[in-house]
Amino acid sequence: MSLPPDPDVLLRCQDLARRFGGLMAVDGLTLEFRRGEVHAVIGTNGAGKSTLINMLSGEIPSSGGSVWLGAQDVTTWSQPRRARAGIGRSYQRTTIFPEFSVFENCRLCAQAAHSRPFALWESADRCKVSGDIAHEALRAAGLDEAAMQPAGSLSHGGKRQLEIAMCLSTRPKVLLLDEPLAGMGAEETDRMLQVLQGLKAGHAVLLVEHDMDAVFRIAERITVMVNGTVIASDTPEAIRVHPEVQSAYLGTDE
Amino acid sequence: MIRRAFPWIVAVLLLAAPALLTPYTYDLLLRIMVMAVFALSLELLVGMTGLVSLGHAAFLGIGAYSTVLLSPQYDPGNALLLLLTAAGISALYALFVGALSLRTKGVYFIMVTLAFAQMAYFVFHDTPIGRGTDGIYLVARPVAGAFDAENRTHLYYLVTGTLIGTYGLLALVRRSRFGHALAGIRVNEQRMRAVGFATYVYKLAAFVLAGALAGVAGFLLAVKDGFVNPELLSWHESGAVLLMIILGGIGHLRGAVLGAAAFVLLRELYASPDLVGPVSEHWQLALGLTIIVFVALLPKGLIGLPARLRGRR
Numbered sequence A: 001m002s003l004p005p006d007p008d009v010l011l012r013c014q015d016l017a018r019r020f021g022g023l024m025a026v027d028g029l030t031l032e033f034r035r036g037e038v039h040a041v042i043g044t045n046g047a048g049k050s051t052l053i054n055m056l057s058g059e060i061p062s063s064g065g066s067v068w069l070g071a072q073d074v075t076t077w078s079q080p081r082r083a084r085a086g087i088g089r090s091y092q093r094t095t096i097f098p099e100f101s102v103f104e105n106c107r108l109c110a111q112a113a114h115s116r117p118f119a120l121w122e123s124a125d126r127c128k129v130s131g132d133i134a135h136e137a138l139r140a141a142g143l144d145e146a147a148m149q150p151a152g153s154l155s156h157g158g159k160r161q162l163e164i165a166m167c168l169s170t171r172p173k174v175l176l177l178d179e180p181l182a183g184m185g186a187e188e189t190d191r192m193l194q195v196l197q198g199l200k201a202g203h204a205v206l207l208v209e210h211d212m213d214a215v216f217r218i219a220e221r222i223t224v225m226v227n228g229t230v231i232a233s234d235t236p237e238a239i240r241v242h243p244e245v246q247s248a249y250l251g252t253d254e
Numbered sequence B: 001m002i003r004r005a006f007p008w009i010v011a012v013l014l015l016a017a018p019a020l021l022t023p024y025t026y027d028l029l030l031r032i033m034v035m036a037v038f039a040l041s042l043e044l045l046v047g048m049t050g051l052v053s054l055g056h057a058a059f060l061g062i063g064a065y066s067t068v069l070l071s072p073q074y075d076p077g078n079a080l081l082l083l084l085t086a087a088g089i090s091a092l093y094a095l096f097v098g099a100l101s102l103r104t105k106g107v108y109f110i111m112v113t114l115a116f117a118q119m120a121y122f123v124f125h126d127t128p129i130g131r132g133t134d135g136i137y138l139v140a141r142p143v144a145g146a147f148d149a150e151n152r153t154h155l156y157y158l159v160t161g162t163l164i165g166t167y168g169l170l171a172l173v174r175r176s177r178f179g180h181a182l183a184g185i186r187v188n189e190q191r192m193r194a195v196g197f198a199t200y201v202y203k204l205a206a207f208v209l210a211g212a213l214a215g216v217a218g219f220l221l222a223v224k225d226g227f228v229n230p231e232l233l234s235w236h237e238s239g240a241v242l243l244m245i246i247l248g249g250i251g252h253l254r255g256a257v258l259g260a261a262a263f264v265l266l267r268e269l270y271a272s273p274d275l276v277g278p279v280s281e282h283w284q285l286a287l288g289l290t291i292i293v294f295v296a297l298l299p300k301g302l303i304g305l306p307a308r309l310r311g312r313r
Helices: A049-057 A079-085 A102-111 A128-140 A156-169 A186-200 A212-218 A236-240 A243-250 B002-020 B023-049 B057-070 B079-101 B106-126 B152-175 B177-194 B199-225 B235-248 B253-270 B273-297 B302-309
Strands: A009-020 A023-034 A038-043 A064-069 A087-089 A174-178 A204-208 A221-226 A229-234
Touching (some): A009 A204, A023 A049, A023 A229, A038 A049, A038 A212, A049 A087, A102 A128, A102 B177, A128 A156, A156 A186, A186 A204, A186 A212, A221 A236, A229 A236, B002 B023, B023 B152, B023 B177, B057 B199, B079 B199, B106 B235, B152 B177, B235 B253, B235 B273, B235 B302, B253 B273
Parallel strands (some): A038 A204, A038 A221, A174 A204
């Protein structure tokens, strides 16, 4: 960690830990997420990847350590407060609002930071601020043509894209993406990777993903977790030849 | 088109109705409209926010009791002031109940709201405040300027106006950003928190508004009947209003009004010996069976009847 705080480090965690009963699910994680970088976190099931995302986004409290958003210590902040401050996340299982239109899914997310939610005389459908943000997010996620469709009628790949678009609608600085490629075909994966490439410039991206080809194609930095601890954190080239990683993870399946 | 115009047509008919009413139909219509205000207030919680409360009658009863207890003993009180205090006191109790109960979810929420309603019930049933099982009479109905609730036409327009106002307010809530956020909380609260909504505050605001509107319904009921008793706060009443919105169709404001009308009319039908003979002695049984049949045949409520008749599901 550089001594004068690096303005490109948008999110970092220090000695982050989480205990479930007697089990240390995550133990002493210290990581940085930089603007312009996709930082992939890989590891077998149960390595603590989702727990890490849950703690960074504030969905579950940490048992120890701290989370910093820029220069701000957000460890004690609630999840909604962290989200409004710029931490956006997607879920492993698709969690869209199926009965709303694709556009309304994003518009609603954009509305979260709106200053006057209780202005009852103003129609939500005609809210310009959130509407504009939603259209922009749909464009960035490549969904603008499906805007008026019911979200539940999208294909699986479309729903995953919508997850990203909803995340973007909150205007996040940091994107925590939990397996955005799960269950996708090759073509859908390509499209999603393009979307993620486009997002790099303005955001710090944490990518939890099982698709190793995709991870090595897109990530600038890869962290490997085993049993809640980091065994390696480096560039993709270095990770590929890392002996410990090969024996613990890459060599076995895939 | 017709469906969108429907509430407006009903509103115009209601405003024109007093000329045509007999004393019997007048009382029945008033009862339906008061219950419709009550059902609409619960629809805000159940249909719009996804919070199933089994203690909503507490707010009705508190509104009704505060109207009677705060009226001068022999003189008429100020109608506007009583209306606002009924809404305000119910809203305060809703703030207290909501602040605690909204920390729970699902069946626990149902049980906690029921428990708080039972607490309120026993306060009015067993303490000197409520003067026991017999309840209290409202000696003089309230007035405000030229308005006098003792006058049947005035009272009619007070109730009709309040129903239309409540419906209009909730229609505004539905289309507002607040209403859209409530809909999001109903579908997926977890996701709403993840994008930055402090969902607890939104739910609490909905709970307090619903309590205030139920208090308004209580005010109307007290003024209409000139009498209150603890049964207004009982869990039977909470269950009845829940049945009304289920009967009418959850998720629609029209459903709440329709359900209130259907419930009051069915109850009236089965309790009238002239119409149903000996069944009237067991009207609860007949009402219960009818509601089971309705719900089985019309899972979307009466609001889904036209679609059902056209063969769509």
